[in-house]
Amino acid sequence: MRLQDLKKADASWKDKAVHARYRVESIGSLARLLRHGPGKMAEIFRWDWLRTLAGASNLLDMAVYTRTGRYREASAYALAEVIGGIGDLIDSICAAPDRVVIHEDLVPSEIFRGMGLAPFMAEVIGIAVPLVKADWAEKYIDIAENEGTPPDTCSLPKCTMGVALDGQFPKSAAIVTSNMPCDGGMASYTILERELKSPCFRLDIPYNFYNDRAIDYFVSELKRMIAWLEEHTPGRMDWDRLKEVCIERNKAMEHELEIWELIRQKPAPMAGEAIWLAQLIHMVATPGSPRATRTMKNILKRTKKIMENGGGALPEERYRAVLWNPPTLVFPELFVWAEQQYGVALLADMLTYHRHPFIDVSSPDSMLRSLAQIIVEGPMARHTRGPAENFFDDLFYLYEYFSLDMIWMAGHIGCKNTMALNGMFRERCREREIPLFIMNYDLSDTRVVSPVDMKKQAEAFMETVMKAEPLL
Ligand code: SF4
Numbered sequence: 001m002r003l004q005d006l007k008k009a010d011a012s013w014k015d016k017a018v019h020a021r022y023r024v025e026s027i028g029s030l031a032r033l034l035r036h037g038p039g040k041m042a043e044i045f046r047w048d049w050l051r052t053l054a055g056a057s058n059l060l061d062m063a064v065y066t067r068t069g070r071y072r073e074a075s076a077y078a079l080a081e082v083i084g085g086i087g088d089l090i091d092s093i094c095a096a097p098d099r100v101v102i103h104e105d106l107v108p109s110e111i112f113r114g115m116g117l118a119p120f121m122a123e124v125i126g127i128a129v130p131l132v133k134a135d136w137a138e139k140y141i142d143i144a145e146n147e148g149t150p151p152d153t154c155s156l157p158k159c160t161m162g163v164a165l166d167g168q169f170p171k172s173a174a175i176v177t178s179n180m181p182c183d184g185g186m187a188s189y190t191i192l193e194r195e196l197k198s199p200c201f202r203l204d205i206p207y208n209f210y211n212d213r214a215i216d217y218f219v220s221e222l223k224r225m226i227a228w229l230e231e232h233t234p235g236r237m238d239w240d241r242l243k244e245v246c247i248e249r250n251k252a253m254e255h256e257l258e259i260w261e262l263i264r265q266k267p268a269p270m271a272g273e274a275i276w277l278a279q280l281i282h283m284v285a286t287p288g289s290p291r292a293t294r295t296m297k298n299i300l301k302r303t304k305k306i307m308e309n310g311g312g313a314l315p316e317e318r319y320r321a322v323l324w325n326p327p328t329l330v331f332p333e334l335f336v337w338a339e340q341q342y343g344v345a346l347l348a349d350m351l352t353y354h355r356h357p358f359i360d361v362s363s364p365d366s367m368l369r370s371l372a373q374i375i376v377e378g379p380m381a382r383h384t385r386g387p388a389e390n391f392f393d394d395l396f397y398l399y400e401y402f403s404l405d406m407i408w409m410a411g412h413i414g415c416k417n418t419m420a421l422n423g424m425f426r427e428r429c430r431e432r433e434i435p436l437f438i439m440n441y442d443l444s445d446t447r448v449v450s451p452v453d454m455k456k457q458a459e460a461f462m463e464t465v466m467k468a469e470p471l472l
Pocket residue numbers: 154155156157181182183184185326380381384412414415416417443
């Protein structure tokens with residue numbers, strides 16, 4: 001299943017110009033790395049993942065292929081900013097190589113930025129590159145398995161370990177990780193620590209975290225981490241700088257909440273990648289950056305424009321869905337196809353959905369307290385490691401909030417935490433009469449289930465359970 005298997009939009013000259021404009025911007029946001037000089041370029045372009053990411057402007061094709069008008073423009077804009085956000089991460093590690101801190105995806109980067117460090121989220125490689133080239137992670141999964149990693153470990157940490165074993169990580173002053181999101185994720189940092197030869201700090205996140213005692217404890221963990229980073233890196237905490245980062249995060253979140261409020265309407269004035277992928281990169285990988293705020297603000301602006309025109313994002317919205325579990329990295333076109341084939345609007349996903357507080361920036365302690373709450377309630381981990389109520393309560397709240405018609409569960413075979421919940425999941429959806437589609441696949445490995453087979457499963461669900469007539 002490839003994008004070219006879909007029906008191409010009948011694009012006007014204006015639509016084509018939109019594509020060209022954002023393609024140039026995307027290429028520009030990666031080309032700016034050239035400013036670091038030929039020596040640096042030779043060093044970083046040894047990394048296969050970076051060479052593959054250099055073709056990321058192809059992701060724009062996905063955003064525009066089947067779409068026209070304002071929705072096409074908004075989707076292309078969101079994708080160009082996603083590519084720009086990844087470019088920012090690489091740019092900052094090139095600019096300050098002695099300040100690089102490799103951090104786990106469940107440890108957001110605000111504190112590192114407040115300390116003048118250059119954060120680089122280890123898993124961003126395994127998340128972003130398969131979006132550009134579906135089978136890319138397989139070589140690295142094999143490297144990790146050949147080194148002795150159990151094959152049934154999740155393919156995301158396996159890919160991250162494989163990249164480290166293959167010597168494709170930037171040099172780092174330190175590594176920061178936590179006891180989340182799962183055993184595979186935690187175990188991968190023993191390999192990173194060994195291969196990168198960097199000191200590693202592990203944050204201890206309490207199992208039950210919805211109480212003051214847990215937050216007090218975790219604030220003390222964050223203080224311990226700051227002291228450790230001051231000892232092992234050139235970074236020093238600057239509370240005013242952290243305040244600026246937190247204010248940026250608050251602004252972006254304000255826009256995000258407004259977008260969510262607007263897309264409650266039927267038909268939804270925004271959907272697809274402008275919701276899930278933009279939020280994944282800007283609110284999970286690079287929160288608190290000016291680009292994140294700008295992106296959220298501009299997506300909101302475009303959402304309002306579509307609404308003012310009296311319609312929805314999709315030409316015909318027939319169904320509204322949430323994607324639970326991490327998104328289908330090897331088949332990001334899934335919802336582009338579902339949109340065109342059945343009028344399915346994807347309005348939310350698990351990784352970007354949260355109920356975090358705004359950060360109280362009145363004092364260093366209040367900032368740490370809010371950040372502690374945000375980290376312990378991190379996406380994926382909050383939902384997948386238990387108690388099970390964390391998984392179901394958020395999901396069913398979301399189902400009501402967005403007046404959804406069905407739940408799509410990306411049943412990633414390597415995620416044992418969520419696979420263990422599938423029986424209960426079916427039961428609870430049956431009790432509530434919610435149509436539930438559990439798609440079998442692997443997050444980063446197309447050899448387990450191919451995109452064609454994923455599409456077939458979705459077709460069978462839509463036509464037998466939803467009784468949907470294809471639009472084409
Ligand atoms: S998808 Fe599941 S198994 Fe994989 S890293 Fe996330 S929580 Fe762990």
